[in-house]
Each structure stands twice: as structure tokens, then as C-alpha cells.
Amino acid sequence: MAEVPEVAQMLLPPVELPRTQIIERTRHRYEDIHRLLEQRWTVSVIARRLNLDRETVRRFRDTALDQLLASARDRRPNGVLEPFKAYLNTRFTEDQGQVSGTRLFLEIQARGYRGSRQVVRKHLAALRAGTAEPVRADTPGPRKITPWIMRPHETLAESQDERLLQVRLACPDITRTCDLARAFADLVRHRRGYLLLEWIRQAEQDASKPMKGFAGFLRQDLDAVTAGLGPPWSSGVVEGHVNRVKTLKRAMYGRASFELLRTRILTRS
Known part of the structure; x- marks a missing residue:
């Protein structure tokens, strides 16, 4: 009986994602992060180097490239x-x-x-009718928000003040935290x-959990904290001398005698 020739399998080309901007950005970011990880850079250093949030670096470190690309493909372009929209909603x-x-x-x-102009009018009509989709603000990281909160309001640039306003509108907890921190x-x-x-x-009444914890620690030593915020006297000079003594002690530990340590302390060397 004649042998039936074996039919060769047809190899389909691999599925190639469309080369959109977000796909290419995800691919390049993955390559940059893993190249730095191979050089034994830490997550914090990589985040500062690439101007990313540390959680973003961890996600790219722990997630396969195919999964990241699939997530980027399903994301609709703005x-x-x-x-x-955030500015329009604020106004x-x-x-x-x-x-x-x-x-x-x-x-x-x-x-x-x-x-x-028609697109703007359509969004404004949706706002008035209450049917506009909520806008998720592009919230900056804590490292950017914290200086905006702690600095005096009059020292902020107009762009910084505007960004902080957007963050406050997007997150009521940050709004309350900002008011308490400034106070x-x-x-x-x-x-x-x-x-x-x-x-x-x-x-303690209506702040976020971390702020309540901070207030609780202040209450445990209320008299000392109140005294520190009242009289003009300070123990800073004493603390400075204590720190200097500790530095000398650690530098000389196991290498010199107590007499030399005493001499260095008394001569302020």
C-alpha cells in the first residue's frame, strides 16, 4: 500500500501588536528597567533615573513583557x-x-x-446634566505632592498651585491632609x-489613618511637644554636642583609649 505523504504543518506568523505609541513606550520601558536590574540597580535608583514611580518599576520587574503589552493594547488612547478634562471640571x-x-x-x-469648540460644549453640557464620566486625575507621586503641601502657598509657582488643586479635587483625603499639614x-x-x-x-476626628496616628503620637507626649512649640529655648545645642560625642566614640571604637577620647571631646577636635 502506498504511503500517504505527510502533510507539512503550516506555521503561522506570530501575532504582532500594532506599533502604537503606547505599545512602543511599554516595550522600551521594559527593556530599560530590566537592563538596569541586570546591572544590580535598586528599584528606588531606577525610579529616579527613569523618572517613574517605584510601583511602576516593580510592576515592570515582576510582570512578563507579553502581559504588559497585552494590557497596553487594551488601553484606549485618550x-x-x-x-x-480635569481643568474643565475644575473651572x-x-x-x-x-x-x-x-x-x-x-x-x-x-x-x-x-x-x-463643539467638543468642549458637549463636555460642558454633560457636566451640567450630571452625565459626564468622572475624570481620573493624573496624580503626581508623593515626592512631588509633599513639597507643594509643606511650602507656603505664596511660594508655589502657578503651575504647581494648579496641579495641587487638581489633586485636591480628585482625592478628598489629600484635601484634608493638605489642610491639616499646612495648619x-x-x-x-x-x-x-x-x-x-x-x-x-x-x-483625630476626620483625618486619614496616617495623620490620626501622627496626632496620637503627639498626644502621648503633649506637654513636651507643646513646650517645644512655645518657649524660645531649645535643646538643639545639647543634642549637637551629644551627636558629636557619639561620632567621636564610633570613630575611635576599639582603636584608642578612653583618655584620648576624653581629650578629643574636651579640645573640640
Whole structure:
């Protein structure tokens, strides 16, 4: 009986993802992170080097490239109005819905918007009708937000003040934390220790969990903290001398006698 020739299997070409901007960015970011990981760089150093959040670096470290690319492929690209929706929502809230679409169009056009006026009017109508989809603010990392909160308001640049406002609108917890942090900074700068107890009560009442914990630690040693924020005297000089003695002791440990340590301390060397 004649042998039936074996049919060769047809090899299909591998599925290739479309070369969109987000796909290419994901691929390059994965390569950069893993190249630095091979050089034994830490997550924190890589995050600073590539200007990324540490959680992003960990996700690229622990997730396969195929899974990252699939996630990037399913992500829909932002529309032309998307980068400006947070600003439009903020302006709409500030003016209590009484701002015109033409005015908002001119404002975002000055900020780089290149779309049509009709798109802005459509989004404004959705805001008034309450049917607009919530906008997830592009929240900066804690390292950026913290200096904006702790610095005096008048020292912030206009762009920083605007970004902080967007973050406050997007997250009520950050809004309350910002108010309490600025109030506490005012207590420290102006040495208003007599207001500390009231600040602790407000923080324990409706603040986030980390802020409540901080207020609880202050309450445990309330008298000492209040004294530190009141009288002009400070133990900073004493603490400086203690630190100097400890530094000398550690530098000389196991190498010299007590007499030499005593001499170095007394001669302030």
C-alpha cells in the first residue's frame, strides 16, 4: 500500500501588536528597567533615573513583557480633550456651572488644545446634566505632592498651585491632609504651641489613618511637644554636642583609649 505523504504543518506568523505609541513606550520601558536590574540597580535608583514611580518599576520587574503589552493594547488612547478634562471640571466647579463654553474653549486653547469648540460644549453640557464620566486625575507621586503641601502657598509657582488643586479635587483625603499639614506647619513656624491640642482633636476626628496616628503620637507626649512649640529655648545645642560625642566614640571604637577620647571631646577636635 502506498504511503500517504505527510502533510507539512503550516506555521503561522506570530501575532504582532500594532506599533502604537503606547505599545512602543511599554516595550522600551521594559527593556530599560530590566537592563538596569541586570546591572544590580535598586528599584528606588531606577525610579529616579527613569523618572517613574517605584510601583511602576516593580510592576515592570515582576510582570512578563507579553502581559504588559497585552494590557497596553487594551488601553484606549485618550481623546483630544482628555488631557484638558480635569481643568474643565475644575473651572466648572469654581464657577458653579455658570461659565460659558466659549470662554472655556479659549482658556484651554491657550494651554495647547487643538480640538473643536463643539467638543468642549458637549463636555460642558454633560457636566451640567450630571452625565459626564468622572475624570481620573493624573496624580503626581508623593515626592512631588509633599513639597507643594509643606511650602507656603505664596511660594508655589502657578503651575504647581494648579496641579495641587487638581489633586485636591480628585482625592478628598489629600484635601484634608493638605489642610491639616499646612495648619501644623503654621504652628511650627510661628511657635503657636497653645493651638496644638485643638489641631490634634481635628486630626483625630476626620483625618486619614496616617495623620490620626501622627496626632496620637503627639498626644502621648503633649506637654513636651507643646513646650517645644512655645518657649524660645531649645535643646538643639545639647543634642549637637551629644551627636558629636557619639561620632567621636564610633570613630575611635576599639582603636584608642578612653583618655584620648576624653581629650578629643574636651579640645573640640
